[in-house]
Amino acid sequence: MRHLLSAGDLSRDEATLVLDTARELAQVSSRSVKKLPTLRGRTVVNLFYEDSTRTRISFEAAAKRMSADVINFSAKGSSVSKGESLKDTALTLQAMGADGVVIRHSASGAARRLAGWVDGAVLNAGDGTHEHPTQALLDAYTMRERMGRLEGLRVAIVGDIRHSRVARSNVLLLHTLGAEVTLVAPPTLLPVSVGTWPCAVSYDLDEVLPKSDVVMMLRVQAERMRAAFFPTAREYSRRYGLDRDRFARLHDDAIVMHPGPMIRGMEISAEVADSPRSTITEQVANGVSVRMAVLYLLLGGSESAIGNGN
Amino acid sequence: MTHNPTFLIRGARPLGGDPADILIRDGRVAAVGAPAAGDPAAEVVEAHGLIALPGLVDLHTHLREPGREDAETVASGARAAAMGGYTAVHAMANTDPVADTAGVVEQVWRLGRDAGHCDVQPVGAVTQNLDGAHLAELGAMADSIARVRVFSDDGMCVSDALLMRRALEYVKAFDGVVAQHAQEPRLTEGAQMNEGVVSDRLGLAGWPAVAEEAIIARDCLLAEHVGSRLHICHVSTKGSVQILRWAKSRGCDVTAEVTPHHLLLTDDLAESYDPIYKVNPPLRTAEDVAALREALADGTIDCVATDHAPHPIEAKETEWSNAAMGMIGLETALSVVQHTMVDTGLLDWAGVAERMSATPARIGRLSGHGRPLEVGEPANVTLYDAAATREIDPAAMASKSGNSPYRGTTLPGRVVATFLRGTPTVLDGKIQ
Structure with a gap:
């Protein structure tokens, strides 16, 4: 694995290795000294063209716990705001000797383009x-x-599938790992060719809930309403929101997930978000471990992850 | 290129037929046939094995001047055209300023005449500044020195149905034609590539086929209703072909063009996110490509037009969604047509001559082009080596821009010589 650009690039063995490594690394987070020397001397650049405090902090924490040097480069107030192209920024990072670049960008394919330049x-x-x-x-x-x-x-992913990078990556990865995914959304928020994706599709949340082990709710942005993807926020919430009544249709050990940031009262009600069966804060904690694992596997070379062998 | 010597083209195969000698004198074809005793003063061009075609005519070329001379100029575009075997190109109106007045079209026409490598026939904008709302002075452009007959807001669709009706009616007064860029604007807001399996996977906003087909259907019905001539630019979908076939069967006076890239390339090339493949209308599916080839063969699509769209390097070395749309095509068009239509058995060379010379000249009302290779006709001749192969290197092209999707690929055929009214603009594959 040289880059991580798409969840579809991971074989089942590679994906399992990431998860197993993350589990090993998660132990570090419970220690009083949350630091490993594994990536000492390596430089990781966080190149964020979109505001995303949550993801940037997660990557930063992951890199620092592995002792990497972290450079945060945000588009605002930088050469980018003066009109520098992605390619020139890439060449700058290259010249500075970045071992890894974490990129968040509003353009689909930006990571792939960057990989061709560094x-x-x-x-x-x-x-x-x-x-x-x-x-x-x-x-x-x-x-x-x-x-x-x-x-x-059985995993139901509910919400704005069409515009969701989270849904695309989840469908690919969960399929690779043997889970059965059902996408649930109004037809306007599904891609036209969704029938070719390796998953099931439903327009009816109530019908899918009792048959689900995991329900993943996605954020629905208000701007979609203005573009007529659905009539009103209230109607969306009524048909596709996970409220207390719908939550009751799930079987007892089913869990509720959300990648955040969530809009309480729109796609998820407060009591569901705060329920013990919601994994929303766990997801944040697990994010650090998983990103440590990915950084280690991409940059770590042959050293063992925990480094307690000698 | 000021003098007009006599040339004897020896042993070429007119339209791919039996070898013949072609004598060119005073800008016209003086003799065609069995080896002639010839004119002792004639300069001999050995052309054994080469195909002789009437000089190619492009209905759809972006020369970028005035305004974007960093991408192409009329002079560099005319050289690229000559290198591609063209003797006339139609310069699209979406320049800066837009070619929407007699002044701008006359400027472009003069630049072309001064360049001399190819006849440059300006296209006039349908609406002022391509605003889609106010008709440009079409009559003034028609009556100018540039004698504009093709009107197009290319790049923008004349989406207002009433305005389109008026334009279709108005240009009848001077035998004009409206060339429509068929793209329903609301259905294509922010569109990046063909809407389908690939766009959904790549997360790029889709440009659905229906956005082209709906406008073509509407405009064919409008043209039929008002009895006007309509031309459809760069047809790209199977559905559009079916609508055109239906409209023609009803007697609608519609013609259509297809680009070389839509005859060859498909939307899965976008998987690389390399915007060299970003173009409008977008690359479609293999099924569309097959339908377009069949339609060009059976005449449902009348001609090939390049939509040569030069862009500077920085417009393509960027994220897909920030990149400019379009690809250059003048210097590869004939090779792509050979590869997709001739080598596949769909067209013979006479069919190529019709679709790349005679028909576009007729649609554009260029009386001095697209003529048969016969005695007395203007000596616009292209000599083409169909047996050659070449690796495409945009750096070696005459165009000022290098945004060719064929970079590094191998295509058949090579233009050896181009004659414009008896004067060689290209000889031995080199610009004159």
């Missing part, structure tokens, strides 16, 4: 409406920890 590893931290592979890895990790398995697990 020698270091490129880690896609969300590119437009394309993919967000580490989110899918941390979601799979969370499911495996909670449910004990991924094979045969």
Whole structure:
């Protein structure tokens, strides 16, 4: 694995290795000294063209716990705001000797383009409406920890599938790992060719809920309403929101996930978000472990992850 | 290129037929046939094995001047055209300023005449500044020195149905034609590539086929209703072909063009996110490509037009969604047509001559082009080596821009010589 651009690039063995490594590394987070020397002397650049405090902090924490040097480069107030192209920024990072570049960008494919211009590893931290592979890895990790398995697990992903990089990466990764995914959304928020994706599709949340082990709710942005993808927020919420009544239709050990940031009262009600069966804060914690694992596997070379062998 | 010597083209195969000698004198074809005793003063061009075609005519070329001389100029574009075997190109109106007045079209026409490598026939904008709302002075452009007959807002669709009706009616007064860029604007807001399996996977906003087909259907019905001539630019979908076939069967006076790239390339090339493949209308599916080839063969699509769209390097070395749309095509068009239509058995060379010379000249009302290779006709001749192969290197092209999707690939055929009214603009594959 040279870059991580798409969840679809991972074989079943590679994806499982990431999850197993993350589990090993998670132990570090429970220590009083949360630091490993594994990536000492390596430089990781966080190149964020979109505001995403949550993801940037997660990657930063992951890199620092592995002792990497972290450079945060945000588009605002930088050469980018003066009109510098992605290619020139890439060449600058290259000249500075970045071993890994974590990129978040509003353009689909930006991570792939960057990978053609730098020698270091490129880690896609969300590119437009394309993919967000580490989110899918941390979601799979969370499911495996909670449910004990991924094979045969029934996962419903609900919301704005069409514009969701989280949904794209999850469909690919969960399929690779043997889970059964059902996408649930109004037809306007599904891609036209969704019938060719390796998953099932439904327009009816109530029908899918009782048959699900995991329900993953996606954020629905108000701007979609203005573009007539659905009539009103209230109608969306009524048909596709996970409220207390719908939550009751789930079987007792089913869990509720959300990649955040969530809009309480729109796609998820407060009591569901705060329920013990919601994994939303766990997902955040697991995000650090999974990103440590990915950074280690991309940049770590032959040293062992925990480094306690000698 | 000021003098007009006599040339004897020896042994070429007119339209791929039996070898013949072609004598060119005073800008016209003086003799065609069995080896002639010839004119002792004639300069001999050995052309054994080469195909002789009437000089090619492009209905759809972006020369970028005035305004974007960093991408192409009329002079560099005319050289690229000559190198591609063209003797006349139609310069699209979406320059800066837009070619929407007699002044701008006359400027472009003069630049072309001064360049001399190819006849440059300006296209006039349908609406002022391509605003889609106010008709440009079409009559003034028609009556200018540039004698504009093709009107197009290319790049923008004349989406207002009433305005389109008026334009279709108005240009009848001077035998004009409206060339429509068929793209329903609301259905293609922010569109990046063909909407389908690939766009959904890549997370790039889709440009659905229906956005082209709906406008073509509407405009064919409008043209039929008002009895006007309509031309459809760069047809790209199977559905569009079916609508055109239906409209023609009803007697609608519609013609259509297809680009070389839509005859060859498909939307899965976008998997690389390399915007060299970003173009409008977008690359479609293999099924569309097959339908377009069949339609060009059976005449449902009348001609090939390049949509040569030069862009500077920085417009393509960027994220897909930020990149400019378009690809250059003048210097590869004939090779792509050979590869997709001739080598596949769909067209013979006479069919190529019709679709790349005679028909576009007729649609554009260029009386001095697209003529048969016969005695007395203007000596616009292209000599083409169909047996050659070449690796495409944009750096070696005459175009100022290098945004060719064929970079590094091998294509058949090579233009050896181009004659414009008896004067060689290209000889031995080199610009004159």
